[in-house]
Amino acid sequence: GRQAKKSRGGGRILLSTMDRLKRWLILALSILLVVGCVIPGYADELDKLREQQREISRKIQEYRRYIANKNIEIKDLNQQLAALDRAIAQAETKLAALKDALKLAEADLAQAEKELAQAQAEQKERLAILEDRLRAIYKNGSVTSLEVLLQAASFTDFLVRYDLLQRIAEQDVVLLREIEARRLEIEARKADLEVKRAHIASLKNQAEEQKAILEERQEEKAVLLAAAKEQKERAERALAAEEEASRQLAAKIRQMEARLKQKPFVGGRFTWPLPGYYTISSDYGWRVHPILGGRRFHAGIDIPAPEGTPVVAAAAGEVIFAGWYGGYGNAVVISHGGNITTTYAHLSRLSVSEGAKVAAGDEVGRVGDTGLSTGAHLHFDVREGGEPVNPWSYLR
Numbered sequence: 001g002r003q004a005k006k007s008r009g010g011g012r013i014l015l016s017t018m019d020r021l022k023r024w025l026i027l028a029l030s031i032l033l034v035v036g037c038v039i040p041g042y043a044d045e046l047d048k049l050r051e052q053q054r055e056i057s058r059k060i061q062e063y064r065r066y067i068a069n070k071n072i073e074i075k076d077l078n079q080q081l082a083a084l085d086r087a088i089a090q091a092e093t094k095l096a097a098l099k100d101a102l103k104l105a106e107a108d109l110a111q112a113e114k115e116l117a118q119a120q121a122e123q124k125e126r127l128a129i130l131e132d133r134l135r136a137i138y139k140n141g142s143v144t145s146l147e148v149l150l151q152a153a154s155f156t157d158f159l160v161r162y163d164l165l166q167r168i169a170e171q172d173v174v175l176l177r178e179i180e181a182r183r184l185e186i187e188a189r190k191a192d193l194e195v196k197r198a199h200i201a202s203l204k205n206q207a208e209e210q211k212a213i214l215e216e217r218q219e220e221k222a223v224l225l226a227a228a229k230e231q232k233e234r235a236e237r238a239l240a241a242e243e244e245a246s247r248q249l250a251a252k253i254r255q256m257e258a259r260l261k262q263k264p265f266v267g268g269r270f271t272w273p274l275p276g277y278y279t280i281s282s283d284y285g286w287r288v289h290p291i292l293g294g295r296r297f298h299a300g301i302d303i304p305a306p307e308g309t310p311v312v313a314a315a316a317g318e319v320i321f322a323g324w325y326g327g328y329g330n331a332v333v334i335s336h337g338g339n340i341t342t343t344y345a346h347l348s349r350l351s352v353s354e355g356a357k358v359a360a361g362d363e364v365g366r367v368g369d370t371g372l373s374t375g376a377h378l379h380f381d382v383r384e385g386g387e388p389v390n391p392w393s394y395l396r
Contacts, residue, residue: 050321054323054324054325056326057324057325057326057327057328058324058326060239060243060326060327061324061326061327061371061372063235063236063238063239064239064326064327064372065372066235067232067235067236067239068372070228070231070232070235071232073228074225074228074229074232077221077224077225077228078225080221081218081221081222081225084214084217084218084221085218087214088211088214088215088218091207091210091211091214092211094207095204095207095208095211098200098203098204098207099204101200102197102200102201102204105193105196105197105200106197108193109190109193109194109197112186112189112190112193113190115186116183116186116187116190119179119182119183119186120183122179123179123180123183126179264337264338265336265337265338265339265340268315269394269395269396270314270315270342270360270382270391270394270395271312271313271314271315271360271361272314272395273303273311273312273313273314273342273344273378273380274303274305274309274311274312274367274378274380275310275312276305276309277303277304277305277309278303279303279304280301280302280303281302281303281304281377282298282301282302283298283301284298284299284300284301284381284388284390284391284392285297285298286298297388299381299383299388300343300345300379300380300381300382300388300391301379301380301381301391301392302377302378302379303377303378303380304375304376304377305367305376305377305378306367306376307348307366307367307368307369307376308348308349308366308367308368309366309367309378310351310363310366310367311332311344311347311363311364311365311366311367311378312360312361312362312363312364313334313342313358313359313360313361313362313363313364314334314342314360314380314382314394314395315334315336315342315360316336316357316358316359316360317334317335317336317337317341317342317357317358318334318335318355318356318357318358319332319333319334319335319352319353319354319355319356319357319358319364320333320334320335320341320354321333321354322350322352322353322354322356323350323354324370324371325345325371326371326372327371327372328343328345328346328371328372328379329345329346329347329368329369329370329371329372329373330345330346330347330348330349330350330365330368330370330371331343331344331345331346331347331371332344332347332350332352332364332365334358334364339384339385339386340382340383340384341382341383341386342380342381342382342383343379343380343381343382343383344364344365344378344379344380345371345378345379345380345381346367346368346369346370346371346373346376346377346378346379347365347366347367347368347370347378348365348366348367348368348369348370348376349365349366349368350364350365351363351364351365351366352364352365382394
């Protein structure tokens with residue numbers, strides 16, 4: 001009886017232990033089920049956020065391209081306005097010269113008219129003298145030169161009278177001819193000056209019309225320039241909003257990634273991402289943007305190389321992004337653990353896809369000129385927790 005009792009007691013203990021194990025097993029399975037549901041849920045949400053980030057990056061790229069085009073348009077309009085300013089200044093100089101020439105021509109014409117009037121007065125006066133002589137001859141009857149000569153008291157007187165008559169006649173004829181020649185000369189000069197004045201006046205009118213056209217074009221260009229600047233400013237405001245949204249989204253992605261298991265960063269010196277090419281065209285830090293203009297922060301280093309040159313991973317890790325990334329064009333982002341990532345941008349071709357595991361020195365793409373770029377080169381940057389840091393601390 002004692003043994004049966006003992007056996008029953010042991011059975012109860014075993015049953016109790018089994019119940020506890022069962023409960024723990026159910027609890028563990030529940031936890032695993034919850035964790036298993038949560039992690040894929042985070043992963044799905046992370047994928048959606050990354051897709052949203054890509055869409056925002058696409059919009060940012062469109063705004064940047066639009067702003068770059070507006071900068072070119074504004075530069076062209078400024079050049080046209082400068083050319084119009086120069087043309088207007090030349091037109092004003094020409095117009096001033098024509099006004100001076102016209103003033104001189106009018107002064108010459110006034111002088112010619114004055115001289116013509118004087119010549120006409122002299123001729124009139126000489127004709128009046130001749131008329132008086134003719135009238136005197138008529139009053140004295142048919143007195144001829146012969147009669148005047150016959151009235152001479154002596155032969156000497158005859159010669160004197162004959163010489164005087166000849167000289168008076170010759171003098172009258174010469175004087176009349178001189179006066180007439182001068183009158184004709186002055187009239188010809190006056191006619192020439194009239195033509196010259198009319199020509200200068202015509203040129204002056206043309207210059208004034210040309211200046212008016214240039215000023216009208218200048219006003220039109222100024223209106224277009226103002227509109228282009230306003231459009232650019234609106235685009236810059238929209239770009240700033242998109243960039244802010246991108247920053248906020250990047251922060252959210254970092255929070256999501258922090259919830260997922262991250263491998264620690266092993267550390268050590270990075271491999272040079274573009275073997276054989278070591279010239280730096282644009283270093284890390286503040287610079288004047290080559291396309292957008294203005295001072296902007298450059299998050300990495302630019303290494304120029306021929307298009308198609310292989311680009312390699314700087315360290316071992318997992319590709320967390322491979323595709324078009326706004327102004328970066330075709331880009332690859334590799335996570336190296338410890339929230340440290342490297343970015344390889346402006347690629348002509350991608351050699352890896354998202355989720356791929358890479359070792360240091362593995363090819364990830366080829367040098368290109370995609371996105372907001374001014375020539376074939378690699379943009380390389382290093383980020384800690386999504387924020388850019390000086391890559392030289394990892395490369396040296």
